Amino acid sequence: MTNTIQVSNLEQGYGRTVVLKDINLTVTSGEILALIGPSGAGKTTLVSTIMGMLRPMRGQVAVLNTPMPNRPLLAKIGFMAQTDALYSSLTAQENLLFFGAMQGISRKKLREQIPHAAGIVNLVSDLTKQVSDYSGGMKRRLSLAIALVSDPEILILDEPTVGIDPELRQQIWHELHQLAAAGRTILLTTHVMEDAEEADEVMMIRNGEAIAQGTPAELIANYGVSSVEEVFLKAGRQQDATTHND
Numbered sequence: 001m002t003n004t005i006q007v008s009n010l011e012q013g014y015g016r017t018v019v020l021k022d023i024n025l026t027v028t029s030g031e032i033l034a035l036i037g038p039s040g041a042g043k044t045t046l047v048s049t050i051m052g053m054l055r056p057m058r059g060q061v062a063v064l065n066t067p068m069p070n071r072p073l074l075a076k077i078g079f080m081a082q083t084d085a086l087y088s089s090l091t092a093q094e095n096l097l098f099f100g101a102m103q104g105i106s107r108k109k110l111r112e113q114i115p116h117a118a119g120i121v122n123l124v125s126d127l128t129k130q131v132s133d134y135s136g137g138m139k140r141r142l143s144l145a146i147a148l149v150s151d152p153e154i155l156i157l158d159e160p161t162v163g164i165d166p167e168l169r170q171q172i173w174h175e176l177h178q179l180a181a182a183g184r185t186i187l188l189t190t191h192v193m194e195d196a197e198e199a200d201e202v203m204m205i206r207n208g209e210a211i212a213q214g215t216p217a218e219l220i221a222n223y224g225v226s227s228v229e230e231v232f233l234k235a236g237r238q239q240d241a242t243t244h245n246d
């Protein structure tokens, strides 16, 4: 197992506002890490920093032992942003071909990969539809298929399960587990506790701080509770108590 993503003592923000404080995390190959936290906690800021879209204010971020930002490394990462960046006048198939080609995949490989990626998100029968006729959930699913289409070494997915029904969610998790078993590294953000329970490792972020970190089973045992949701609530209360005592 190699350390694919390494974040050390990261402080990050916008202008003078600090949004993330002292974040440390490691994701190894074959591992799925879920970042969970309420809206505004700093999850997207962390993901954007790992992708190299934001330069760290303090601390280090490395992907495959290379400090980020690093443009050539992006070819190894399948990224799904929180907002769908799709060409609405093109069909889903054309979007997949375009974004796949941008990642340097041959047309031959894309012809094999597109039905597979579309199958994972249940879009095979809608591939020839124009994206302007897609629902919000279908657009999310297409964005996920685009992240998967190059069969990348690393997947970074910002809220991949939003707008996805429970049955498809299960199918997507099945695929993510298979990808991890094949040695891929997966980091995703979520609001949903069920997603955190599926992950190998969980980092709970609240008010820009990592308030709890570990495997779901470790967290449940360490906090003496019976679910990941209760861990989050208890860790949040502890954070509030510490903040009020400062």
Ligand SMILES: Nc1ncnc2c1ncn2[C@@H]1O[C@H](COP(=O)(O)OP(=O)(O)OP(=O)(O)O)[C@@H](O)[C@H]1O
Pocket (backbone or CB within 6 Å): 014, 019, 037, 038, 039, 040, 041, 042, 043, 044, 045, 046, 082
């Ligand atoms: N471009 C920006 N400029 C200034 N502040 C920003 C910017 N982007 C995010 N923020 C602020 O940083 C904080 C963290 O936002 P971020 O989007 O990282 O949270 P999040 O956990 O991803 O939330 P959500 O789950 O709603 O996506 C928020 O207070 C937000 O207002």
